Amino acid sequence: MTRQTVRIAMNGVTGRMGYRQHLVRSLLALREQGGLDLGDGRVLWPRPLLVGRRECALKAIAERHGLDPVADVSTDVDAVLADESVDIYFDAQITAAREEALTKAIAAGKHIYTEKPTATGLDAAVELARLARAAGVKHGVVQDKIFLPGLLKLKRLVEGGFFGRILSVRGEFGYWVFEGDWQAAQRPSWNYRAEDGGGIVVDMFPHWEYVLHELFGAVRSVQAQATTHIPTRWDEQGKPYDATAEDAAYGVFRLEGGAIAQINSSWAVRVHRDELVEFQVDGTEGSAVAGLRGCRVQHRSATPRPVWNPDLPATGSFRGQWQEVPENGEFDNGFKTQWELFLRHVVLDEPWRWDLLAGARGVQLAELGLKSSAEGRRLDVPELSL
Known part of the structure; x- marks a missing residue:
């Protein structure tokens, strides 16, 4: 089996949902089971990059779970999005901060996976879906x-x-x-x-x-x-x-x-x-x-x-x-199951319908x-x- 690493920037892991459900019970759980078997001789290995404003809290989480407190932690979102090794941007911030971050991530060519609501208003939520489609990036919304x-x-x-x-x-x-x-x-x-x-x-x-x-x-x-x-x-x-x-x-x-x-x-x-x-x-x-x-x-x-x-x-x-x-x-x-489906969508282009337009319907x-x-x-x- 060949291990293929996917680098995932995770913004908002100091919050309850971002930490418990998305980091610990989803991506770290995938690592504990040996990665995601793609069924073609490859195993997908998620490598989280913890992003946020509180460096001390991020480093504490990284050390607690065996991640590198230097290489796997950043407080500079712009630098993270400019990093070519980052494949996916995930957002679990408060709603008011999400639209700007997702817009930047799409412009940087990152695949998008995000909590909801995707924006504070319908026009902005639809615009995010338009931008993602125009950029040709994969995009998904958590519907756990x-x-x-x-x-x-x-x-x-x-x-x-x-x-x-x-x-x-x-x-x-x-x-x-x-x-x-x-x-x-x-x-x-x-x-x-x-x-x-x-x-x-x-x-x-x-x-x-x-x-x-x-x-x-x-x-x-x-x-x-x-x-x-x-x-x-x-x-x-x-x-x-x-x-x-x-x-x-x-x-x-x-x-x-x-x-x-x-x-x-x-x-x-x-x-x-x-x-x-x-x-x-x-x-x-x-x-x-x-x-x-x-x-x-x-x-x-x-x-x-x-x-x-x-x-x-x-x-x-x-x-x-x-x-x-x-x-x-x-x-x-449930969160882990949807993460697995999204990762397969990104890597194998398998069908996916829970996209930013679906997120806009919720808004x-x-x-x-x-x-x-x-x-x-x-x-x-x-x-x-x-």
Whole structure:
């Protein structure tokens, strides 16, 4: 086997997602398994180059994971992009910094892989897709949730015709994010400042766009209500600040084909679910409830006849009437799985559809969701093209 090294500049690895999911659980995990077998006698060996503003933090990460704290660390993004040995630029920075960095990376001829949202507005997101296409570089956007076990099982049901005609999708996502006064918040304070690119609509609607698009059909209209339930929070220094971005959003989406999706997203809700996110899909032939890992079904032939009687207690468990969907295979980390597909796309030119235009659809839905909430009306979602 021949080892082929691919140099990946990773900007934003001092953040939670960039470090845990992309560096440790994806690229370093690939190295631990001996690299990515391309199936043609070559093994692809990812070599991360950690990029950011805090050199000490970057060096500490490099030393912790056996990377070179000098050769594999840089605080000079421009120098990294000018380095001909760098093949791919990855971005997990805050949204406000992403557009400029991606534009520079495309101009430098680097392949692009990025977290979402890809930009702070639709025009900029579409322009990034145009620039990448014109430059002839490969480009991809992280769409991790469709690679999770629960949604992979759900996709298997959709493709197998289990549901018949799909009628509706109902999603519940969220958890309580501590305000930061008496307990430290689990999310950074910029998430709650609109001027810094924060807000749950910008954060989560791009996820809902690709989940709905990939599994059930393109979103054709949106009606949303975004709100700030917790108006004051405390930052990382323990100082109070005004939450200028919404912390909850309630959306109704009409899908291509006629199905209706309703998804609630909240950082001000206490969890009474099996998982932090769950989707219930109802169809003429059956229903399913899927989370991040599990998926349960109830077929038409096994649907009980519930009787509404408020004067008598329920005598059975409604959850117990559902059947668990079997694993039928091994599921790897969703982020790692998509990284592997993108690397194969770059090196082998294998098919790939999760590109910057797909990322722009997520920005579009977030932008229209906020507009819908502000104007109090339903808005159509135009189809994007370059």
